[in-house]
Amino acid sequence: MPNFWNVVNDVIQEADVLLLLLDARLVNETRNLEIEKRVKNNRKPLIYVITKSDLVDRKENEKFRKEINPCVLVSAKKHLGKTRLRQQILIEAKRKGIEKDQVTVGVLGYPNVGKSSLINAMKGRRAASTSIMSGHTKGMQMIKGDNRIMFLDTPGVIPFREKDWVKHTLIGTIDFTKSKDPDLVVMRLMEKFPGMVESYYKVKKNEDLEEVIEEIARKKNILKKGGVPDMKRMAREILKDWQKGEIR
Ligand SMILES: Nc1nc2c(ncn2[C@@H]2O[C@H](COP(=O)(O)OP(=O)(O)OP(=O)(O)O)[C@@H](O)[C@H]2O)c(=O)[nH]1
Ligand SMILES: [Mg+2]
CATH class of the missing domain: 3.40.50.300 (P-loop containing nucleotide triphosphate hydrolases)
Known part of the structure; x- marks a missing residue:
């Protein structure tokens, strides 16, 4: 930027x-x-x-x-x-x-x-x-x-030395299409707002956050070949819904 x-x-x-x-x-x-x-x-x-x-x-x-x-x-x-x-x-x-x-x-x-x-x-x-x-x-x-x-x-600015890309993705400074590891960002989101993502997609809470994302992927039929949940693609979808203000 x-x-x-x-x-x-x-x-x-x-x-x-x-x-x-x-x-x-x-x-x-x-x-x-x-x-x-x-x-x-x-x-x-x-x-x-x-x-x-x-x-x-x-x-x-x-x-x-x-x-x-x-x-x-x-x-x-x-x-x-x-x-x-x-x-x-x-x-x-x-x-x-x-x-x-x-x-x-x-x-x-x-x-x-x-x-x-x-x-x-x-x-x-x-x-x-x-x-x-x-x-x-x-x-x-x-x-x-x-x-x-x-x-x-004015154009938006971030503090000079701030390199926290996970935070920048949550804020929307980095948009969901460009996030390298969307699953990491989604897990931070779930830690920050316990239960919010789960209740939006109507899945059970689970201490294992990766399993939550997988569960949502199964529900939404976002799967890789062989029927395995596609974590990254699902996480990107979740980020999109978050950045658009749908999840709250
Ligand atoms: N729900 C909701 N969304 C908002 C509100 N204000 C802005 N948005 C959304 O936030 C996004 C960014 O809005 P902008 O006004 O372009 O933000 P900006 O700070 O000018 O962004 P830059 O120019 O890129 O720095 C858009 O998708 C807006 O629709 C609000 O009051 N409520
Ligand atoms: Mg603007």
Whole structure:
């Protein structure tokens, strides 16, 4: 993936207020301390925005509210939290003494967390291009939200030295078609959310996670020659359903 940090740095300079978007299913995993540090060094206000809140129980995310502040829960898909977010942006701008008619808001985060989708939801129509494939937005894009707010969409970035490809596949930074060992990722998913995959595919829980994947493959008839469950192909299908937000 190309290095987009130069775009992110420019946006941090340019914006009055920054949003750091976090995926509701992986809030801690999508925090980016490098972005947070850069925003802080520039003395700009930062609002944490938990996206895709339609994919989790509300209760799940309430606990994060205490740790990360200020924090707004949104769903671009269901159009939730938009008014709260708008208010919070204007509050932060005022607190910072920004007197301009129009506040410039930089939208930052990991690839695929829903930056472009949120901007579209705030605007009320499609203006920023979105995709299930990560790395979709490739440069900065200015999009007028309304007469008070101008959004700057950015390409997603991951911390410099972070090489955790399993985590990146869970987040969707690496998409399911490109994952080398999808079975390892699915096992991490099952460890993180016990019972979720099993209940989605309606199979019994089993301490042996490989057997769970095999069981699902048998049920779905995803088999190799000779009728043996095709673990890798099944795991890739599971990842696809996860990345598309079907499994929850
Ligand atoms: N369920 C659900 N899915 C969402 C929501 N917001 C975005 N998505 C999905 O997440 C995927 C990525 O959305 P984008 O808006 O393109 O994400 P991005 O952060 O701009 O991604 P890059 O430009 O690649 O960094 C798409 O498949 C969207 O449909 C949401 O609120 N709920
Ligand atoms: Mg985008």
